[in-house]
Amino acid sequence: MAGDSVWVLGASMTRFGRYPDLDAVDLGARVCLEAFTDGEVTIHDMDVMAAGTLFQANTSMGQRIQKQIGQTGIPVFNVTNACATGATAIRTVYLAIKAGEAEMGLAVGVEQMGKMGLLAGGSKVEANLYEPSGRFGAVTSVDGVLGTATMPGVFAQAGMAYAYENDGVGFEQFAKVAYKNHLHSTLNPLAQYQKEFSLEEIMGSPIQSYPNTLLMCCPTGDGAAAAVLVSEERLLSMPKRVQKRAVRIAASVLTSDPYVESGQVQPDVNTLTRNAASQAYESAGIGPQDLDLVELHDCFATAELIHYDNLGLCETGGAGDFIDSGAPFRDGSTPVNVSGGLISKGHPIGATGVANVFEVTTHLRGEAGDRQIEGARVGLAHVIGLGSSCGIHILEKSS
Amino acid sequence: MPSVQQVPIVDYLRIGARPYLRAAECEHCSARYFDRRNACAKCGGVEFSNTRVSNHGVLRSFSIVHRAAPGIPVPYVSALVETNDGTTVRSNLVDCPPDPEHVKLGMKVRLTTYVAGIDDVGTECVAFGYHPN
Numbered sequence: 001m002a003g004d005s006v007w008v009l010g011a012s013m014t015r016f017g018r019y020p021d022l023d024a025v026d027l028g029a030r031v032c033l034e035a036f037t038d039g040e041v042t043i044h045d046m047d048v049m050a051a052g053t054l055f056q057a058n059t060s061m062g063q064r065i066q067k068q069i070g071q072t073g074i075p076v077f078n079v080t081n082a083c084a085t086g087a088t089a090i091r092t093v094y095l096a097i098k099a100g101e102a103e104m105g106l107a108v109g110v111e112q113m114g115k116m117g118l119l120a121g122g123s124k125v126e127a128n129l130y131e132p133s134g135r136f137g138a139v140t141s142v143d144g145v146l147g148t149a150t151m152p153g154v155f156a157q158a159g160m161a162y163a164y165e166n167d168g169v170g171f172e173q174f175a176k177v178a179y180k181n182h183l184h185s186t187l188n189p190l191a192q193y194q195k196e197f198s199l200e201e202i203m204g205s206p207i208q209s210y211p212n213t214l215l216m217c218c219p220t221g222d223g224a225a226a227a228v229l230v231s232e233e234r235l236l237s238m239p240k241r242v243q244k245r246a247v248r249i250a251a252s253v254l255t256s257d258p259y260v261e262s263g264q265v266q267p268d269v270n271t272l273t274r275n276a277a278s279q280a281y282e283s284a285g286i287g288p289q290d291l292d293l294v295e296l297h298d299c300f301a302t303a304e305l306i307h308y309d310n311l312g313l314c315e316t317g318g319a320g321d322f323i324d325s326g327a328p329f330r331d332g333s334t335p336v337n338v339s340g341g342l343i344s345k346g347h348p349i350g351a352t353g354v355a356n357v358f359e360v361t362t363h364l365r366g367e368a369g370d371r372q373i374e375g376a377r378v379g380l381a382h383v384i385g386l387g388s389s390c391g392i393h394i395l396e397k398s399s
Numbered sequence: 400m401p402s403v404q405q406v407p408i409v410d411y412l413r414i415g416a417r418p419y420l421r422a423a424e425c426e427h428c429s430a431r432y433f434d435r436r437n438a439c440a441k442c443g444g445v446e447f448s449n450t451r452v453s454n455h456g457v458l459r460s461f462s463i464v465h466r467a468a469p470g471i472p473v474p475y476v477s478a479l480v481e482t483n484d485g486t487t488v489r490s491n492l493v494d495c496p497p498d499p500e501h502v503k504l505g506m507k508v509r510l511t512t513y514v515a516g517i518d519d520v521g522t523e524c525v526a527f528g529y530h531p532n
Contacts, residue, residue, distance in 0.1 A: 135434040137410030144471035147489035156462035164504040210463035262487035
């Protein structure tokens, strides 16, 4: 008898990088068709679709992709949730299946950023006449005067706050995270960059927002990823070879940031991740020690380090020791970001949260090629969108 | 000769003889906000009163920003300060060399103000920062 689990049936992603001759619709359509082929289904099997993009959020992305892959009249949810956009698309389809309104659905995330450069913080605007405006009655632009709102700086501050509260965390520990992810990316043909850098090169590359140097920051880029989700009942009606490659979603969680005192000046990326992790572990009936691999949101090296603690991968306060011990390297006890992570695989924002589900799925199927984590049975995919949202999916190999 | 007009860079900075930051404090749970709130994000209370935030605190986190939007002078130190009365404030650390040898987590800091710009009619914009105490 079928349970009520939801499964990943098919998945695909483009290599992340630069696609100046294609548009976001092309990238999205390509991965949707590939995900159908991967799951041995067609658009006619889909009951629902969710499409995630951040920078083209008001463009009916899902419907525009349908015009390239098949307009069957199914409901489309166009979703956006900052860097958690892709995970939100997956969770939307998951919920539709859980609710019994759909047997099968398509989640796609896509972004075309080009060389967008530094995100957030705005530009320097000198006022001709000082007139208060906005919620804070600002008379001129405040970025760079009342601290930083840019992403490398905000996440640097998140990391340094952890360093203030915990011993054994400093510039070198943060840099080791980037060393690891660049190293891992050399095995991933889908990564935007596939180049190893020494720790010295990473620490010596231009400082963006100390302690984050250039090689400790994710790039901007283009890319797309898609996943086909299916109910257990429908899956059991499909050919054995399809069932065998399906991966069970043991947990699907989305949280927002609860009130914390400092939240009005510094987005809190910790509490919502901790809340999501505890819900996800409870739902999956496992603990962090059971994870064979983790793809987490390393938009900056400082972010990855604090998420070791937020996801319970290390002892409380022990993220510095965790990276120093080698545990998150691909040959360590808890491989983290074996894809190269956002730092080197890339971070086309809307695609990221689907791409890390693709990555974990590929390992659990044993199809990850040179970067395969041997014998992987359980993996976790995590994303954070500032504002804030956290998405976590725990996936399990079919038994 | 009329004195130079000055305006604060944001309305929660109160300038004058003894500058300070003003917060709206929830009358139910004492959570503080630098902007207006329809209801308290912590407890849902809807009554607020203005309060004065301590000018003294410690450096809880920072980043030394070397890359910013065009026109913003770099490097500068973006600081998260926890005031002695428990409110977190973000601003620049000033009067301190912007390098990790001089900027130390946990260092005591104090609010300061300075003229950050002047507009076409000669009005000065007063900004706040924190300097080592």
